[in-house]
Amino acid sequence: MSLRSLRAITGPLRVLAASRSTAARAAPRISSALAPRAFMNAQPVRAFSLTPYVRGSGETDVSLSGTLEAEIQYEKEAGYESVPEFVKEFTKAGVWTIDDATGHDEVTLKRSFGNETISVVFSIADIDTPQSETEGEEAEDEASVSYPVRCSITISKPKNAPGALSIDTLAQEGSFVIENIAYYNDASLATDLTAEADWKRRGLYIGPQFDHLDVGVQEEFEKFLDERGINSTVALFVPEYAAHKEQREYMKWLESVKSFIDV
Template identity: 35%
Template sequence: MLSLRAFTRSVPRFSRSVARTSLRPAVLPKPAFVQPWKQATKPAYAAFSTSSVFREPAGEGDAELIAKLEEELKHEKASGVEDAREQQASIDYTLQNGEWQAKDVEGEQEVVLTKKFGNETVRVTFTVADINNLSEDPMDELHDDALGDEGEFQNHQNKAENEDEILPPTFPARVNVTVEKPDNGALLIQAVIQDGDLQIEEISHFANADVANAHTAEKDWARQSLYAGPPAENLDPELLAFWGRYLEERGLNLEFQNMVTDYIAFKEQKEYVRWLNNVRKFVAA
C-alpha cells in the first residue's frame, strides 16, 4: 500500500498525464460515438498503477539503513527487559514513598519531580542528557584502578566478601532543586549526584519564584544578572553540612539520589528506542 507521502507525490504526475492525454481526442479525427475520456483514462491509469517507482527509496543506501535501524530496534527491545522492569519498580516505589509527583513527557529530555513539604513546594529537575557525560565504561575505570595496585585490588576483593556487590561508578547527574514559600520567593540549589553522593555547588535566593525556575529565556537572563551567592565550596564545611541535612529532610536522601540516576538511564533507554522507531519510519516513508 502506498504511503501518504508517496501518494501525495504521485498526484501532480497523474494530473499532468491526464492533461496531456486529454488533448489528443481534440486533434485526432474520431467518430462521434467514440468517447474521448476512455483514451485519456487508459494511459493515466497505467502510469499510476506502476507504484513500484514510488516505493523505491530516495537514496541507494536507504534500504540498508532501514534494515540496520530495524536490527538495532529489535536488539534494544529484546535486551535489558528484566533490568528495565526492576528499574521501573524501584523508581515507582521511591516516588510513591517520598510522595513525589513526576512530570515525564514522552519525547522531552527533562523530568520534573514535585512535592509538598509543610508550606513549601519542592521541585527537582534533571535531564537525560547528563548520561552522555559518561564517556567511558565505568567498569573499565574500576578495573584499571584495581589492577594498577595489586594491594588495592586485594582490598576490593576483601570488601566484596563483606558486601553483596560492588556498585560501579555512575555518571554525574545534575539536579536543580527549588524550594518555594508563599510570598517569600524561592531558593535555587544546584547540585550534582554521583556515586551515592550529593554535592552542592550553589545556593541562591530569588524574591521571585518564577526567576528561580526560569522556564523562559527572559527569566533565565534575568536570573543570570542577579547575585547567586558564593560557590558552595567557599562556605564553611559545617554550614554546608547543614544544607545537606536541609535537602535530606525534604526527601533528597540516598534512596532518592540513587533513584535519579536510575531514572535517567531508564528514560534515556526509552527515548532511544522511540527515536530509533521514529527515524526508521521517516526513512521508510
C-alpha cells in the same frame, strides 16, 4: 629544410583547410523558427541515470529498515523495559511525582513539604558512557557505572511568601554534592526559563560557593535538604532514571525513524 620542401608540406594542408571552409559556407543553416518542435524541445540525456526517481523507493530503504529493526530487537532482548521495577518502587512510595514528557530531555521530580513546593530538575544530556579500551586482553564483566547528573533544586512557598531558593547540585554515587545556593526575592526567577527571566537574573548576587561557607552552615543546609527528602535515595534514583529515559528515548527514535523509512 628548403623552401620548396616546406611548401610541399604546407600546400596540401592549405587545400584541406580551404575545402573545410567552403563546406562550412555551403552547409545550410537551420533557422530556429523552422526547426522541428521535437528538435527544439529535446532535453540533454543525463549520463548518470536513466531510471526515473520514485519517492520512497530508494535502493537502501529496505536494508536501512532491516538494520533499524535488528537494533530494536537487540535492545528488547537486552532487557529493555518501558517501566522498570526501580521506577515502580520509587513512585509507589508516594513521596515524589515524576514529570517526564516523551521527546524531551528534561525530567522533573516534584513533591510538597509543609507549605513548600519542591522540584528537582535534571537532564539526560549529562549522560556520557565512558568507553574503556582493552589492548590484547578481553574485558571482564562490566562494572556498573554511576553517572554524575546535574540537578537544579527549587524550593518555593505560597505566592504570599517572598522569594525562593535555587540550589545547584550534582547527584553522584548516592549523594548530592551542593555547588551553590541562590536566593531570589522574586520566586519566578528561580523557576521561569523564559528569556525575560534569564535577563533579570543577570547581574544578581547568587550567594557564595557552597564550599566557601562555614562548615557548620554547610552541615545545617545538608540536614535541611535531607529532611525534605533530597537524600541518598533520590541521589541514587536520578542517575538511574536518567539512563533509563535515555534508553527509552533511543528506542522511540529507532521506531520513529523506521516508521518514516517504511512509508
